[in-house]
Amino acid sequence: xxxxxxxxxxxxxxxxxxxxxxxxxxxxxxxxxxxxxxxxxxxxxxxxxxxxxxxxxxxxxxxxxxxxxxxxxxxxxxxxxxxxxxxxxxxxxxxxxxxxxxxxxxxxxxxxxxxxxxxxxxxxxxxxxxxxxxxxxxxxxxxxxxxxxxxxxxxxxxxxxxxxxxxxxxxxxxxxxxxxxxxxxxxxxxxxxxxxxxxxxxxxxxxxxxxxxxxxxxxxxxxxxxxxxxxxxxxxxxxxxxxxxxxxxxxxxxxxxxxxxxxxxxxxxxxxxxxxxxxxxxxxxxxxxxxxxxxxxxxxxxxxxxxxxxxxxxxxxxxxxxxxxxxxxx
Amino acid sequence: xxxxxxxxxxxxxxxxxxxxxxxxxxxxxxxxxxxxxxxxxxxxxxxxxxxxxxxxxxxxxxxxxxxxxxxxxxxxxxxxxxxxxxxxxxxxxxxxxxxxxxxxxxxxxxxxxxxxxxxxxxxxxxxxxxxxxxxxxxxxxxxxxxxxxxxxxxxxxxxxxxxxxxxxxxxxxxxxxxxxxxxxxxxxxxxxxxxxxxxxxxxxxxxxxxxxxxxxxxxxxxxxxxxxxxxxxxxxxxxxxxxxxxxxxxxxxxxxxxxxxxxxxxxxxxxxxxxxxxxxxxxxxxxxxxxxxxxxxxxxxxxxxxxxxxxxxxxxxxxxxxxxxxxxxxxxxxxxxxxxxxxxxxxxxxxxxxxxxxxxxxxxxxxxxxxxxxxxxxxxxxxxxxxxxxxxxxxxxxxxxxxxxxxxxxxxxxxxxxxxxxxxxxxxxxxxxxxxxxxxxxxxxxxxxxxxxxxxxxxxxxxxxxxxxxxxxxxxxxxxxxxxxxxxxxxxxxxxxxxxxxxxxxxxxxxxxxxxxxxxxxxxxxxxxxxxxxxxxxxxxxxxxxxxxxxxxxxxxxxxxxxxxxxxxxxxxxxxxxxxxxxxxxxxxxxxxxxxxxxxxxxxxxxxxxxxxxxxxxxxxxxxxxxxxxxxxxxx
Numbered sequence: 001x002x003x004x005x006x007x008x009x010x011x012x013x014x015x016x017x018x019x020x021x022x023x024x025x026x027x028x029x030x031x032x033x034x035x036x037x038x039x040x041x042x043x044x045x046x047x048x049x050x051x052x053x054x055x056x057x058x059x060x061x062x063x064x065x066x067x068x069x070x071x072x073x074x075x076x077x078x079x080x081x082x083x084x085x086x087x088x089x090x091x092x093x094x095x096x097x098x099x100x101x102x103x104x105x106x107x108x109x110x111x112x113x114x115x116x117x118x119x120x121x122x123x124x125x126x127x128x129x130x131x132x133x134x135x136x137x138x139x140x141x142x143x144x145x146x147x148x149x150x151x152x153x154x155x156x157x158x159x160x161x162x163x164x165x166x167x168x169x170x171x172x173x174x175x176x177x178x179x180x181x182x183x184x185x186x187x188x189x190x191x192x193x194x195x196x197x198x199x200x201x202x203x204x205x206x207x208x209x210x211x212x213x214x215x216x217x218x219x220x221x222x223x224x225x226x227x228x229x230x231x232x233x234x235x236x237x238x239x240x241x242x243x244x245x246x247x248x249x250x251x252x253x254x255x256x257x258x259x260x261x262x263x264x265x266x267x268x269x270x271x272x273x274x275x276x277x278x279x280x281x282x283x284x285x286x287x288x289x290x291x292x293x294x295x296x297x298x299x300x301x302x303x304x305x306x307x308x309x310x311x312x313x314x315x316x317x318x319x320x321x322x323x324x325x326x327x328x329x330x
Numbered sequence: 331x332x333x334x335x336x337x338x339x340x341x342x343x344x345x346x347x348x349x350x351x352x353x354x355x356x357x358x359x360x361x362x363x364x365x366x367x368x369x370x371x372x373x374x375x376x377x378x379x380x381x382x383x384x385x386x387x388x389x390x391x392x393x394x395x396x397x398x399x400x401x402x403x404x405x406x407x408x409x410x411x412x413x414x415x416x417x418x419x420x421x422x423x424x425x426x427x428x429x430x431x432x433x434x435x436x437x438x439x440x441x442x443x444x445x446x447x448x449x450x451x452x453x454x455x456x457x458x459x460x461x462x463x464x465x466x467x468x469x470x471x472x473x474x475x476x477x478x479x480x481x482x483x484x485x486x487x488x489x490x491x492x493x494x495x496x497x498x499x500x501x502x503x504x505x506x507x508x509x510x511x512x513x514x515x516x517x518x519x520x521x522x523x524x525x526x527x528x529x530x531x532x533x534x535x536x537x538x539x540x541x542x543x544x545x546x547x548x549x550x551x552x553x554x555x556x557x558x559x560x561x562x563x564x565x566x567x568x569x570x571x572x573x574x575x576x577x578x579x580x581x582x583x584x585x586x587x588x589x590x591x592x593x594x595x596x597x598x599x600x601x602x603x604x605x606x607x608x609x610x611x612x613x614x615x616x617x618x619x620x621x622x623x624x625x626x627x628x629x630x631x632x633x634x635x636x637x638x639x640x641x642x643x644x645x646x647x648x649x650x651x652x653x654x655x656x657x658x659x660x661x662x663x664x665x666x667x668x669x670x671x672x673x674x675x676x677x678x679x680x681x682x683x684x685x686x687x688x689x690x691x692x693x694x695x696x697x698x699x700x701x702x703x704x705x706x707x708x709x710x711x712x713x714x715x716x717x718x719x720x721x722x723x724x725x726x727x728x729x730x731x732x733x734x735x736x737x738x739x740x741x742x743x744x745x746x747x748x749x750x751x752x753x754x755x756x757x758x759x760x761x762x763x764x765x766x767x768x769x770x771x772x773x774x775x776x777x778x779x780x781x782x783x784x785x786x787x788x789x790x791x792x793x794x795x796x797x798x799x800x801x802x803x804x805x806x807x808x809x810x811x812x813x814x815x816x817x818x819x820x821x822x823x824x825x826x827x828x829x830x831x832x833x834x835x836x837x838x839x840x841x842x843x844x845x846x847x848x849x850x851x852x853x854x855x856x857x858x859x860x861x862x863x864x865x866x867x868x869x870x871x872x873x874x875x876x877x878x879x880x881x882x883x884x885x886x887x888x889x890x891x892x893x894x895x896x897x898x899x900x901x902x903x904x905x906x907x908x909x910x911x912x913x914x915x916x917x918x919x920x921x922x923x924x925x926x927x928x929x930x931x932x933x934x935x936x937x938x939x940x941x942x943x944x945x946x947x948x949x950x951x952x953x954x955x956x957x958x959x960x961x962x963x964x965x966x
Contacts, residue, residue, distance in 0.1 A: 024801075025812075053799050054793065054794055054795060054796045054797070054798065054799055055793070055794060057643065057793050058801075059639070069801040070801050070803070070812075070813065072801075073799055074799055075793040075798075075799050075800070075801070076799075076800070076801030076802070077639070077642060077669075077801065077802050077803075078801055078802065078803035078804065078805065079635070079665060079804065080635075080661055080662065080664075080665050080804055083631060083632070083635040083662065083665075085632075086627065086628075086631070086632035086633075086635035086636045086639065087635045087636070087638060087639035087642075088639060089625075089636050089639060090597065090599065090635065090636035090637060090638060090639025090640035090641070090642070090643070090647065091639040091640065091642060091643040091793070092639075093597060093623060093625065093636070093639075093640055094596065094597055094639070094640035094641075094643045094644035094645070094647070095643040095644055095767075095793065095794070097794070098643060098793055098794065115628055115629055115632070116628065116632055116635075118628075119627075119628035119632070293623045293625070294623070298621075299594070299596065299620065299621040301594070301760050301763040303620055303621065304591065304592070304594055304620045304763055305758045306620075307591060307616065307619040307620035308588065308591050308592050308620070308758060309758065310619075311588060311591065311616055312578060312588075312755055312756070315578045315579050315580045315584075316576045316577065316578055316579075316755055317386050317387050317573075317576065317577045317578075317579055317752060318576050319572060319573055319574050319575060319576060319577075
């Protein structure tokens with residue numbers, strides 16, 4: 001693969017990257033949109049981790065949240081609806097040396113791209129995935145999404161949505177090879193940052209569902225949770241996140257949860273009230289698909305020639321061949 | 331023929347018959363079409379493949395086609411269940427499957443009936459038919475056999491009953507698994523093929539199995555050979571003109587996969603679909619040897635998106651599919667077109683629409699390849715015309731994709747996919763291989779879509795290149811890749827993407843005319859029909875017809891000079907394997923006739939009155955059918 005070749009490049013100077021080195025343009029999200037909080041946390045992560053902008057790619061699908069790459073001064077791929085994950089997988093397979101992030105919405109990931117989501121978990125490629133879940137289609141102007149609560153009135157469900165909401169965390173935790181699942185809410189930036197950071201440091205498919213507000217279409221949806229800190233349960237553990245004293249003063253509803261406990265993670269995941277916030281599950285032992293598949297060796301034309309010639313040999317009829325005469329050495 | 335060797339190895343069963351003296355004299359032929367057909371799982375495929383390989387090693391021209399039932403396990407002794415191989419042998423190079431079959435080995439009368447009803451057997455065709463059914467315990471089977479036999483004989487077929495089961499059972503306990511090699515032995519005798527080469531071929535075929543397996547199969551081969559020598563009073567010889575250079579014998583799908591290897595592409599993303607999958611099977615087996623990866627994605631869309639992601643971040647990638655998969659990939663192909671990401675898409679066409687005929691050949695996807703994906707999405711479309719061309723097309727496609735940052739669609743079809751014919755072993759060239767991924771810094775101020783005003787081309791910035799950071803998008807965008815909805819930018823970007831096709835067209839050479847450069851009739855074809863059309867043209871030219879042909883490798887853009895070529899002929903018509911309305915149908919007239927794909931394109935592009943003749947029978951078009959078309963057209 002290309003890793004070796006690209007890593008051979010000598011860096012002639014070291015740069016220090018500031019926050020503005022990761023900022024591009026003025027986000028066109030609505031004031032109060034949860035996407036802004038996610039952008040701030042991610043730009044901070046890039047700065048704190050000193051990610052090289054040219055070695056970092058943000059891949060997205062379609063929707064409000066999928067505008068995200070445009071606001072990062074890194075490489076970005078604003079793809080098509082639902083297909084962010086397979087695009088990101090291709091990027092990672094071709095270039096394991098790149099930091100790959102994915103921004104996808106609840107429509108993008110859980111509806112039109114649902115098949116890819118299930119399989120991306122199973123591939124467990126090393127990338128950090130943010131599910132921007134505002135429980136509504138925003139860009140197309142307020143249609144119910146798979147994660148919309150039952151009874152939600154929208155332009156396509158004027159008498160209230162008919163079905164129970166799909167729960168992204170329980171789905172993710174039900175798939176073979178799941179290796180990192182966390183949940184954040186946009187209104188607790190400190191936890192959001194800590195979770196984003198932990199997700200980035202996990203080697204594998206790090207899935208972070210971020211419950212975010214849509215001030216345009218569902219301005220009051222999360223008001224009960226904003227007004228009552230008891231309706232948020234913070235997860236902490238010495239193997240997970242530690243909660244700061246200042247945060248603990250406000251959010252007293254806490255649970256010590258070992259992220260290696262999958263059964264408990266699934267129980268926690270199914271709770272919508274209180275909303276669990278923190279790392280639900282982490283298993284660093286799950287192999288990454290790119291490691292299983294990538295050869296990690298430099299591909300040269302000499303190697304291709306040797307491989308090709310040996311294949312040709314299998315299918316060759318030699319002109320001097322008569323009966324059992326020997327073939328020329330390959 | 332080394333009779334001494336044979337004498338030494340004659341089997342107990344065969345030794346009962348008279349020794350090999352007074353070898354019957356063989357009639358000389360220039361070409362013949364042979365079929366071996368059986369129920370699925372009886373090994374006729376393997377027999378046919380071995381025959382093709384033996385003849386190729388003797389230096390004969392060979393074209394093999396697979397006869398494949400659509401189901402994995404069709405019912406035994408069923409008309410629809412015929413499985414086997416069709417082998418055309420010739421003295422010279424053979425470029426297509428030829429006309430109706432001259433000689434058949436059939437393991438039961440039902441599979442044979444399937445071929446008779448399909449009109450695949452030549453009048454008076456020689457048939458070697460397994461005779462065990464005559465005495466079958468089931469009276470219905472015995473009756474069916476006797477009736478069919480009588481009917482075929484009455485219709486003039488030269489039917490020879492062969493007790494294959496009985497002869498094989500003298501050597502092996504399960505004759506059903508050994509008949510195919512017995513059949514191979516008979517064919518080797520009938521066509522005067524080198525028995526020693528046949529033994530070697532068996533060793534190759536069963537190379538991974540135990541020596542005893544090879545020994546048993548060689549015994550069966552020799553028994554079949556001997557049986558034919560004693561019991562059949564005819565034999566043929568198709569003298570071979572041995573090629574002076576090493577030849578490769580592979581089918582079209584293997585050739586495609588070898589092309590992927592040779593092109594230096596590193597990632598192939600695919601989803602299983604007939605008849606494309608065998609290319610990925612082979613590639614899965616060998617790609618890792620040169621550091622490549624075959625990714626079996628969760629669906630066709632994901633396969634295309636994965637390949638696009640890989641291309642975007644590294645070397646051009648490839649996705650291999652067939653019609654239904656191609657339809658699913660259309661939106662992603664539009665994304666690659668819009669974002670100007672190189673991509674090779676291979677479509678091994680099958681019968682359509684919808685699920686259509688998965689194992690049958692058709693050229694029905696040209697227009698969807700050219701015009702599919704919404705909006706104006708210009709992409710390059712090439713069609714492989716021979717098995718050799720399957721190999722080289724992929725190398726060319728990769729180069730064009732990376733040079734022009736475009737999607738290149740390579741069309742093959744089910745008939746190239748499973749056919750085999752030898753072609754000159756390619757000489758490796760460094761120029762085939764994709765260069766390493768560019769990781770050099772981008773000059774400050776350079777723009778990711780700095781479209782050249784003349785060619786529309788722009789340098790692609792690849793992740794990892796310092797100063798090149800930008801976000802590609804499927805949205806309308808400007809030179810900085812910023813989302814842009816203003817009218818001027820939109821037209822500027824559409825113009826640039828379109829101009830790239832014109833720029834590519836300028837680099838293409840006019841395709842050569844087969845036959846004289848002027849005349850009464852020009853046939854135009856594309857894709858897998860090349861060999862068939864040219865054989866028909868050649869036959870008709872020897873009859874004095876002023877007919878020539880032109881074969882298009884690039885369908886989009888088309889090479890320059892085609893209009894000039896057409897202008898030198900009184901009439902022009904395309905020969906295609908896709909639907910065109912029949913002019914003699916009651917409702918069809920000039921104004922409503924739906925023409926075949928290339929005919930429509932040529933008419934639209936060049937304002938030339940191009941007629942078309944097409945067949946969509948799921949089988950390769952036969953040269954004799956085209957000869958009839960030529961005769962009729964010249965009489966008009």
